[in-house]
Amino acid sequence: SQTIHQWPATLVQPVGSPLSLECTVEGTSNPNLYWYRQAAGRGLQLLFYSVGIGQISSEVPQNLSASRPQDRQFILSSKKLLLSDSGFYLCAWTRGRIYNEQFFGPGTRLTVL
Amino acid sequence: DAKTTQPTSMDCAEGRAANLPCNHSTISGNEYVYWYRQIHSQGPQYIIHGLKNNETNEMASLIITEDRKSSTLILPHATLRDTAVYYCIVFTGSGNTGKLIFGQGTTLQVKP
Numbered sequence: 001s002q003t004i005h006q007w008p009a010t011l012v013q014p015v016g017s018p019l020s021l022e023c024t025v026e027g028t029s030n031p032n033l034y035w036y037r038q039a040a041g042r043g044l045q046l047l048f049y050s051v052g053i054g055q056i057s058s059e060v061p062q063n064l065s066a067s068r069p070q071d072r073q074f075i076l077s078s079k080k081l082l083l084s085d086s087g088f089y090l091c092a093w094t095r096g097r098i099y100n101e102q103f104f105g106p107g108t109r110l111t112v113l
Numbered sequence: 114d115a116k117t118t119q120p121t122s123m124d125c126a127e128g129r130a131a132n133l134p135c136n137h138s139t140i141s142g143n144e145y146v147y148w149y150r151q152i153h154s155q156g157p158q159y160i161i162h163g164l165k166n167n168e169t170n171e172m173a174s175l176i177i178t179e180d181r182k183s184s185t186l187i188l189p190h191a192t193l194r195d196t197a198v199y200y201c202i203v204f205t206g207s208g209n210t211g212k213l214i215f216g217q218g219t220t221l222q223v224k225p
Contacts, residue, residue: 036215042217043200043215043216043217043218044151044215045215046212046213046214049212088154090156090157092156092157101159102159102213103159104156104158105156106155106156107154107155107156109154
């Protein structure tokens with residue numbers, strides 16, 4: 001069976017510090033991978049998606065970047081965090097267009113102070 | 114991209130059917146309607162999806178109008194654990210991207 005992991009579960013970081021959130025998927029190969037952010041009381045915003053190793057598409061201009069160094073690993077990064085980067089970050093995977101049920105990870109709650 | 118419109122919030126009595134409407138008047142012929150829900154502080158959970166025909170699974174039923182401009186998600190016997198934000202989404206994207214665009218959703222409160 002397939003599972004998706006995210007870590008850390010919670011994170012408190014000062015403004016201006018770097019960020020690295022990791023997402024890994026087990027039990028499948030060549031998944032599409034997604035990063036979403038949910039600010040407090042808001043809906044989910046798609047940040048990045050990837051259809052393969054090294055292939056990253058950005059949905060919104062922002063202070064964050066994403067990388068996919070391995071088939072089942074997706075990393076969200078920032079060089080300098082802003083207060084507005086606080087939120088609930090969710091990673092998701094899907095098998096592609098035909099099977100569009102997206103499976104979400106447990107999320108990382110980031111607070112920037 | 115087809116956009117969806119949902120009521121901001123709804124209440125439902127425990128044990129009764131919850132009917133959540135969604136308008137998607139600009140949907141195109143090959144776009145699917147997906148429903149997800151998000152329980153507080155968790156990642157969204159897939160519920161059901163459909164194209165033209167009504168669909169049913171162990172969680173819910175999806176009724177799509179003949180003109181496909183609207184749909185209704187039905188939870189046949191709502192429980193307190195069904196309290197969540199429900200998102201109606203029209204599949205957006207081409208090729209192999211699978212992008213799902215989440216709106217604000219409907220907050221369903223199931224009351225005892």
